[in-house]
Amino acid sequence: MLIRTDNDGFNHPRSSEITPQPVYEERRRWLRTMAAGAAGGTLAAWAGRDALAAVPRPGKLAALAGQASQVAGANTMETLTPYADASQYNNYYEFGLDKADPARNAHTLKTTPWSVKVEGLVAKPGTFSLEDLIKLSPQEERIYRLRCVEGWSMVIPWVGYSLAQLLRQVQPLGSAKYVEFVTLADPKTMPGLRANVLDWPYTEGLRLDEAMHPLTLLAFGMYGEVLPAQNGAPVRLVVPWKYGFKSAKSIVAIRLTDKQPGTAWNKAARNEYGFYSNVNPDVPHPRWSQATERRIGEGGLFTKKRKTLMFNGYGEQVGQLYAGMDLKQQF
Numbered sequence: 001m002l003i004r005t006d007n008d009g010f011n012h013p014r015s016s017e018i019t020p021q022p023v024y025e026e027r028r029r030w031l032r033t034m035a036a037g038a039a040g041g042t043l044a045a046w047a048g049r050d051a052l053a054a055v056p057r058p059g060k061l062a063a064l065a066g067q068a069s070q071v072a073g074a075n076t077m078e079t080l081t082p083y084a085d086a087s088q089y090n091n092y093y094e095f096g097l098d099k100a101d102p103a104r105n106a107h108t109l110k111t112t113p114w115s116v117k118v119e120g121l122v123a124k125p126g127t128f129s130l131e132d133l134i135k136l137s138p139q140e141e142r143i144y145r146l147r148c149v150e151g152w153s154m155v156i157p158w159v160g161y162s163l164a165q166l167l168r169q170v171q172p173l174g175s176a177k178y179v180e181f182v183t184l185a186d187p188k189t190m191p192g193l194r195a196n197v198l199d200w201p202y203t204e205g206l207r208l209d210e211a212m213h214p215l216t217l218l219a220f221g222m223y224g225e226v227l228p229a230q231n232g233a234p235v236r237l238v239v240p241w242k243y244g245f246k247s248a249k250s251i252v253a254i255r256l257t258d259k260q261p262g263t264a265w266n267k268a269a270r271n272e273y274g275f276y277s278n279v280n281p282d283v284p285h286p287r288w289s290q291a292t293e294r295r296i297g298e299g300g301l302f303t304k305k306r307k308t309l310m311f312n313g314y315g316e317q318v319g320q321l322y323a324g325m326d327l328k329q330q331f
C-alpha cells in the first residue's frame, strides 16, 4: 500500500519500501501518463503534489448524531484525531493512490440514490435503500482506533450500528460461514479504476462470527456528521481490530457464502495481505515491521512512535474468536 512521503510532517517509510511492487510500478507508470496529459487536463492535476492545505474543505455535512454505545470496548478514551487529518489523509484507491487524492477527487461520488443488496446464504435476501438501512437500528457513536498496515493509526468517532443488526434481519442460513463485502466500482465517477492496481470492485471478507461481533460496525457517519465521500460515504465497514484495509468503503452488496471469499489486497499480493489481517505486532509485513505505529495528528517527525497492540487493543473483546488458531500462519 502507498504512503505519503512528502512534507506532511510524518516520518513514513518510502512508498517503494511498503508498497507491493506491482502497485508501485503501476502508480509510477500512471503518474507519468497523467503528467504527460494523456488522460486529459483535469486528471493531469493528479500528478501534482499540492500541499494538503490546498484541498478545499467541504462545508459541514448533515448531522448524524448517535447515542453513546454500550458495546464493550466501543469507546476508547484516547485523544481524537483532528477531523482535518481523518478526512484528508485517506486510502480510497478508486479516487487515486496518494493520501491526498480522495479528498481532492471523491466529490464525484454520487451517493443518492444508494442501496445495498444483501444476498447469498440467507433466508430473507433483500435490497435495502440507504434510508431504510439508516433506520434499521438506532445509531451509536463509537470511538475506535483504526490501524493501517502502513504503520499509522487514527482515533475516530464513528456513527453507525453493529453489522449484526442487519445480518440478523436477513437470517443467515446454517451453511453461511463467511461474509463478502462488495464496494462500488463506477468508472464514470471513479478515476482510480483506470489504474490496474487492484481487481475492481474492491472487495473484502470476514468470517461470519467476526461479522456478527458487536464491535464490527456498519458506519454512516463520523464526528457527528454523515461520512464525507473520501471516508467511504454513504456506508462503510469499520472493523477496529483488523488492519484498515478490511474496512470496505461505499458498500453496494453484502454476500453470505460457505467459502472464504477473495479480497482485493489478498488477490493483489497473497503473501503480504492475508484473509484475517488482524492487527498483530508479532507478524511483520514481509517488507516492514508491524511492531510500532505513528498516530496521525500527534506531533511531527520526531514524535516517538507508539507500540502497536495485539488486535489493535481489542484483544479482550475479540481474542476468543481466534482461540486455537496459529495467527502467524493465518495472518
Ligand code: MTE
Binding pocket: 001, 086, 089, 090, 091, 092, 093, 094, 146, 148, 149, 183, 184, 202, 230, 231, 232, 243, 244, 245, 246, 247, 248, 249, 250
Ligand atoms: N475501501 C475501498 N472501497 N477502497 C479502498 O481503497 N482502502 C482501505 C479501506 N477501505 C479502501 C477501502 C484502506 S487501505 C484503509 S487504511 C481504509 O479504508 C482507510 O479508511 P479512511 O480513509 O477512512 O482512514
